[in-house]
Each structure stands twice: as C-alpha cells, then as structure tokens.
Amino acid sequence: MGRTKDPRAAGLAALAALIADETRAACLLALLDGRAWTAGELARHAGVAPSTLSEHLGKLVAGGLLAQERQGRHRYVRLADARVATLVEDLAAQLPPAQGRPVRTLREASAGSAMARGRTCYDHLAGRLGITLTDALTTRGLLRQDTGFALTEAGLAWFAAAGIPLDGGGRRPLARACLDWTERRPHLAGVAGAALCRHALEAGWCERIGSERAVRVTGTGERELSALLGVPADALR
Structure with a gap:
C-alpha cells in the first residue's frame, strides 16, 4: 500500500516553479532593497518589455511573494513581507561565489x-x-x-x-x-x-x-x- 503524499508537496513545487524564472528572480533580487518599485523600473532593470514584466508580476503577486498598490497611473510592487526577503536571500546565498555574469565595466x-x-x-x-x-x-x-x-x-x-x-x-x-x-x-x-x-x-x-x-x-x-x-x-x- 503506497504512502499518502505529503499535502505540502504540490505547494512547494508551485513555489519553486514561481521563483525558477530568470526575470522573476531578477525582480525578487532587486526588491531586496526594501523599497517599492514601479513596474516600469523593474522592466528596465530586468531588461524585458513592460508587457512581459506585467505578466511576471501578476504571477508573483498571485503567488503571495509580492504585494502591490496603485498610485495614480503607477503600479508599485514590493516584497510581501520579511519572510519572502529571507527566502530570497537564503536562496541567493547558496549560489557558488563565481555565479553571475562577468563584470564588464x-x-x-x-x-x-x-x-x-x-x-x-x-x-x-x-x-x-x-x-x-x-x-x-x-x-x-x-x-x-x-x-x-x-x-x-x-x-x-x-x-x-x-x-x-x-x-x-x-x-x-x-x-x-x-x-x-x-x-x-x-x-x-x-x-x-x-x-x-x-x-x-x-x-x-x-x-x-x-x-x-x-x-x-x-x-x-x-x-x-x-x-x-x-x-x-x-x-x-
């Protein structure tokens, strides 16, 4: 008789998949500064079109990793809370020291x-x-x-x-x-x-x-x- 699957497994897999995208990862790392960024600022930072970035932000907000608010025509996002910041920083700390693109300037x-x-x-x-x-x-x-x-x-x-x-x-x-x-x-x-x-x-x-x-x-x-x-x-x- 097979073991009962851990009910947390699906949620953990979904969380890992949410982070496992380079554009979304770039947004999460940028937001470690504790500030709220506009969607346009994050799009320029990640090097993607605003429409592409908007889709990624929607997934991060829906997944509970980001919180958002609107002021006028601007959409601001920030990390949902300190626990998300801890998760991102701890994951980044597991990277090899040489990980990342080479410094060019x-x-x-x-x-x-x-x-x-x-x-x-x-x-x-x-x-x-x-x-x-x-x-x-x-x-x-x-x-x-x-x-x-x-x-x-x-x-x-x-x-x-x-x-x-x-x-x-x-x-x-x-x-x-x-x-x-x-x-x-x-x-x-x-x-x-x-x-x-x-x-x-x-x-x-x-x-x-x-x-x-x-x-x-x-x-x-x-x-x-x-x-x-x-x-x-x-x-x-």
Whole structure:
C-alpha cells in the first residue's frame, strides 16, 4: 500500500516553479532593497518589455511573494513581507561565489565592491559591515551564536541604552542569522537587525550610496560605533 503524499508537496513545487524564472528572480533580487518599485523600473532593470514584466508580476503577486498598490497611473510592487526577503536571500546565498555574469565595466566593478563592503539586505545590514557589527556584538557578549542567534540580557540593555527600540516584531524573531551571500557567514537579521539598520540610517551613522543597496559608514557612524561597540574606524570603511 503506497504512502499518502505529503499535502505540502504540490505547494512547494508551485513555489519553486514561481521563483525558477530568470526575470522573476531578477525582480525578487532587486526588491531586496526594501523599497517599492514601479513596474516600469523593474522592466528596465530586468531588461524585458513592460508587457512581459506585467505578466511576471501578476504571477508573483498571485503567488503571495509580492504585494502591490496603485498610485495614480503607477503600479508599485514590493516584497510581501520579511519572510519572502529571507527566502530570497537564503536562496541567493547558496549560489557558488563565481555565479553571475562577468563584470564588464569599471562602474560595475565599483558598484560590486561597494555592495560587498556594506549594503542593506531587505531591512538589515549585510556585507562586511553587517559581519563586522555582528562579530562586535558577539565579542562583547551582546549576541550569542552558539545555539542560533539570540540577544543576551546585556544585549537587550545595550539596545535600550543606545536608544534603539526593539518593538513591532509580531511573530518575527528578535534575532535571526541570515547567511551573507558575499561573506559566506551569518549576519544579524530579525527585529534587532532591522532596528539597528533603521537607527543607523536615521541617526546618520550610515548613508546610502548609488542606486543599489550599497551603504557606507559616515564619520559620525565611525565615532558612534567605535564608542558603542569598540569597532576600529578602519574596520568600518
């Protein structure tokens, strides 16, 4: 007598098929910057006609991976929630380091280097910057990594003392490990990672550069992060 098929199998296969298209994958990766994009912007980014892109967006929205809204004649889309961002980033992290098209221009090389130094991963910091801050939190006993990511009592006190509120998480974990696709090591995500990133941008510790997700630490950020976490300024550049 045959085994009963797992009822989740069809849904998992459908989800995999939804992502397994280069144009749709390009859209999902672009939307990891946490912003809402217009359909026209995504079409130019993916290098396809607007009509083609519209069909792909319809599938992603219907599949629950994207949310959309209209303002006037513009249609905006964004990742449905943080869980989708986690799924996309985790899948991207499984790619071989050399995966991707070759860099053809100095501008592309500079942009790639900036992204590797520091970037946002949906709503938290990634790249060498994200790893550096995660290591600093761990070294100072504010974050544990031995049994999965977890803030310690000292870590909770540190966020409070730094004026970084850790609220509004809902079912989202307070701290979560996110595998960094350039560093191949986990950086801090979850409510704490998002709060740290948001505060860093709002307080002027970090600033966005270029049109991608790249960020860099400002002079103010170097001083504050050195004082709060003991990170040398040259490790933040």
